[in-house]
Amino acid sequence: MGKQAMVTLSFDDGREDTYRVAFKIMKEYGLVGTINVTTGWVDGSWSVTNWPSAVDGAMTIEQVKECFNYGFEIASHGDTHITEVNDLRACLIKLRGWGVIDPDYPGFASPYSELTAQNLAKTAPIFMENNIKYVRTGHSHKCKRWPMRILFILQWLTGSSLLFQTFFKHNSILLPMNQPFMLPASEIKRSHSANQVIRLLQRSISSKSWNILMLHSILESKDKGYGQDVWYWDADEFRQLCQWLSKQDKQDIAVVTTKVGLKNLLENWEESRDVVNRSVGSRYASKRCGALF
Numbered sequence: 001m002g003k004q005a006m007v008t009l010s011f012d013d014g015r016e017d018t019y020r021v022a023f024k025i026m027k028e029y030g031l032v033g034t035i036n037v038t039t040g041w042v043d044g045s046w047s048v049t050n051w052p053s054a055v056d057g058a059m060t061i062e063q064v065k066e067c068f069n070y071g072f073e074i075a076s077h078g079d080t081h082i083t084e085v086n087d088l089r090a091c092l093i094k095l096r097g098w099g100v101i102d103p104d105y106p107g108f109a110s111p112y113s114e115l116t117a118q119n120l121a122k123t124a125p126i127f128m129e130n131n132i133k134y135v136r137t138g139h140s141h142k143c144k145r146w147p148m149r150i151l152f153i154l155q156w157l158t159g160s161s162l163l164f165q166t167f168f169k170h171n172s173i174l175l176p177m178n179q180p181f182m183l184p185a186s187e188i189k190r191s192h193s194a195n196q197v198i199r200l201l202q203r204s205i206s207s208k209s210w211n212i213l214m215l216h217s218i219l220e221s222k223d224k225g226y227g228q229d230v231w232y233w234d235a236d237e238f239r240q241l242c243q244w245l246s247k248q249d250k251q252d253i254a255v256v257t258t259k260v261g262l263k264n265l266l267e268n269w270e271e272s273r274d275v276v277n278r279s280v281g282s283r284y285a286s287k288r289c290g291a292l293f
């Protein structure tokens with residue numbers, strides 16, 4: 001893979017509809033993605049009561065295995081949906097036991113996107129101890145400043161593609177990255193349209209950047225969770241995006257798992273890798289942090 005734009009479809013929690021709806025659609029179009037699994041939810045040792053769009057519950061372990069065997073990446077999302085060292089360890093032990101995680105390249109998606117650049121120094125040891133190679137978080141730090149928050153609300157209210165891009169382009173990943181192992185993602189939620197996302201990706205093709213789309217439920221309008229909260233995306237919008245992706249030239253934009261995206265970025269940007277390593281080293285003044293790669 002040379003230098004090219006990339007996009008990752010990253011699903012959180014291990015929701016039942018990720019298998020039933022999203023995986024089925026993606027198979028039709030020959031696409032793969034990453035599922036960030038909350039292991040305690042999947043094996044039934046932990047439960048949620050306040051995720052209305054996830055009313056149908058979690059995937060089964062067998063379904064997680066099927067997605068992995070098909071080519072999806074399975075990453076950790078905590079055993080009980082928190083960011084804590086023992087919880088993450090428990091999650092990784094289960095994922096290894098199920099044979100669904102690359103032991104050499106485990107990733108972590110931060111539950112509730114609670115990880116920020118500010119608290120990274122405090123939480124970095126949790127990831128180093130568990131050999132975590134990357135942490136996928138929510139919006140980039142830049143998006144949390146108040147002018148961006150206003151734009152976010154406006155794009156939400158108006159459905160404008162221009163405002164959507166203005167806001168979400170800050171989540172596009174280009175080297176040198178500020179936080180090389182913290183990967184920002186764009187949350188795609190209920191009110192978004194496939195066209196908004198496609199425009200963002202068209203922009204990404206020109207800049208050869210990498211966009212990670214953070215998705216939760218993908219629901220058909222007849223599903224029980226549909227319309228219950230903002231943490232789902234309409235299956236028809238999702239289908240439209242997948243269809244568009246399947247028609248793109250692979251040389252222009254590649255659909256990759258988070259792991260492959262990060263490896264590709266680092267391998268193909270030799271001249272930037274030094275910059276990445278330097279910035280990790282200087283920012284945290286820690287050789288161990290640099291060893292995250």
Ligand SMILES: [Zn+2]
Binds near residue numbers: 111112
């Ligand atoms: Zn989650």
